[in-house]
Amino acid sequence: MTSSSSSSTKICFNPYCKETVPERPRRGWRLRNGNYVELCDRCGFVYETGRFCESFHADDDGWRSCASCRKRLHSGCIVSTHAFVLLDAGGIDCMACARTNFIKASE
Numbered sequence: 489m490t491s492s493s494s495s496s497t498k499i500c501f502n503p504y505c506k507e508t509v510p511e512r513p514r515r516g517w518r519l520r521n522g523n524y525v526e527l528c529d530r531c532g533f534v535y536e537t538g539r540f541c542e543s544f545h546a547d548d549d550g551w552r553s554c555a556s557c558r559k560r561l562h563s564g565c566i567v568s569t570h571a572f573v574l575l576d577a578g579g580i581d582c583m584a585c586a587r588t589n590f591i592k593a594s595e
């Protein structure tokens with residue numbers, strides 16, 4: 489007797505991608521319902537290296553620059569909500585700069 493698992497095949501959450509998700513999916517960003525997105529290997533890797541928005545949302549609205557290092561951040565996007573912080577005086581900092589500035593400020 490063979491049990492087929494083809495019914496549980498999932499497609500990558502990335503709407504620009506049609507890959508099937510591997511048995512052990514790559515975990516992406518967190519959804520508003522608290523679940524994590526399941527990505528294929530390729531998209532998971534792009535996400536983990538912080539280039540997801542750069543790769544797939546380059547033509548979308550909502551891009552802003554880090555106030556400290558000018559790195560481009562997709563501030564209008566759920567994928568990047570953990571990649572930057574809003575500054576008290578307006579503008580945004582990327583996570584790396586936010587951490588550095590925080591350490592400086594508390595010294």
Ligand SMILES: [Zn+2]
Nearest residue numbers: 500505528531
């Ligand atoms: Zn994918």
Ligand SMILES: [Zn+2]
Nearest residue numbers: 541545562565
């Ligand atoms: Zn984005």
Ligand SMILES: [Zn+2]
Nearest residue numbers: 554557582585
């Ligand atoms: Zn920065």
